Amino acid sequence: MYRFLEETAADCMTRSVKTVTRDLTMRALLLLFERDDFNAYPVVEGAHAVGLVTKLDFLKCFAFTPAQIVPHYDDLMSTVVADVMKPTFIYVGAETKLTRVLQLMVEHRVRSIPVIDAERLIGIVSREDVMKSLKRCTGADN
Secondary structure (H helix, E strand, C coil), X not given: CHHHHHCEHHHHCECCCCCECXXXXXXXXXXXXXXXXXXXXXXXXXXEEEEEEEHHHHHHCCCCCCCCCCCCHXXXXXXXXXXXXXXXXXCECCCCEHHHHHHHHHHHCCCEEXXXXXXXXXXXXXXXXXXHHHHHHHCCCC
């Protein structure tokens, strides 16, 4: 367990991150969610992370409101990521202790956290990444 206390985001993050752009439509985003089975995608411009879009952000488009009882499906599917993404989101640096990453996941009920260095997306840490690190560090492989 002591090994886990020394782990950093860089030690377990996924380095090849699948991302989306602001101009991606909800129709295309739905296909990505289905294909990859991810809960969230970092939104990037170049290599710079400018937001995060989750399955919940996608689903919020279709929630009934007093102003719109029956959402117009085709219109909503043409909406772009920029209209639903979170421009402010939780992220960590490469040297952030994994214990802190885990604490942020639990406190904010998020499934993955982007790893950013000088505004550049360099990785992402998922719940599964943390679980693999715990298993590796505690010798649970044996």
